[in-house]
Each structure stands twice: as structure tokens, then as C-alpha cells.
Amino acid sequence: MKESKRKAKAGVVGGSIGGISCAHALIFAGWDVVVLEKTRSPPTNESGARLGNQSTDRAKKKSLVLARDENFNYRAADGADHRSLLYKILPLDVVWWGHMFLSFSVSDDKPNVKVKSKVLQRGEIIDVVADLLIAADGCLSSIRQTFVPDHKLRFVGMNSR
Structure with a gap:
């Protein structure tokens, strides 16, 4: 009997257009994906x-x-x-609405990352263990601050209406 190989898992912090696009690409590549998004429902x-x-x-x-x-x-x-549209075509269990990112840690002895988030509706703290962490949590990303604390953001331009 052939043993089935575990799918790689990605944790995406932030349900922005970047986060959702990453989720789609990873699902297409065969990964299990969880998107942690602090808003409680899709935007309208x-x-x-x-x-x-x-x-x-x-x-x-x-x-x-x-x-x-x-x-x-x-x-x-x-x-x-x-x-x-991207939200609508994702599998229903991919985006975890109302989950606010708190922190992450990388284990010395395991090749994965543990992401802590708060379930806003219940106040419960949960862990998501993943092989890959994607920081799509905006310009004030605490994940990016951890890895490149001296990187200064610059405005790339967007027309306002």
C-alpha cells in the first residue's frame, strides 16, 4: 500500500487582493491554504x-x-x-473571517511556522501550523517588520477618485 504524501500548507495573513491571489496560486499548485483575515466577512x-x-x-x-x-x-x-470574485471562487474553508493575526514563531527543530491568531467573535487564541507564511497584512505588516525592520515604505502612486 502506497503511503499518501502530506500536502504542504501555507498560512496567509491578510485577505487583501495580494493575499487572496497568493491563496489561489498556492491552491492551484496543490497546497493546503488558510487565509487569516481580521474582518468578519467579505467586504461589500x-x-x-x-x-x-x-x-x-x-x-x-x-x-x-x-x-x-x-x-x-x-x-x-x-x-x-x-x-x-476571487473570494467567491475559493473553497469555503480557506478564508477564516474574524481571525486577527497576533504573532508567529519558527521552531528550531521543525521546518514550519506557528501563527497565533485571535478569533474575534469568541476571544479564543488559536495556532495555525504551516510550512510557508505569507505576509499580506498591509503596509504596517508586523511580519515584515520582523524580517526587514529598517525597510522604509514608499508610496508607489494610486489615483484617488
């Missing part, structure tokens, strides 16, 4: 970045074509719409 009525082939320079009051091929077939979409 949110706004996000617009994607498309045109941008408007408000100061000069003109539109700019973004792709070199002006016949580029595209649909304008809102980043929030993409995130909503």
Missing part, C-alpha cells in the same frame, strides 16, 4: 483601483491610452470587484 460596497486601458490626467483634463496597442481589448474593472 468598497472601492478599489480601476483597471483598464485608459487613465485620466485630471490636471490636464485629458485621457491617456495605457497600452501600446490601442486596439487592446479590455474591460474596465474595479479592484474591489476582482477581490470579490
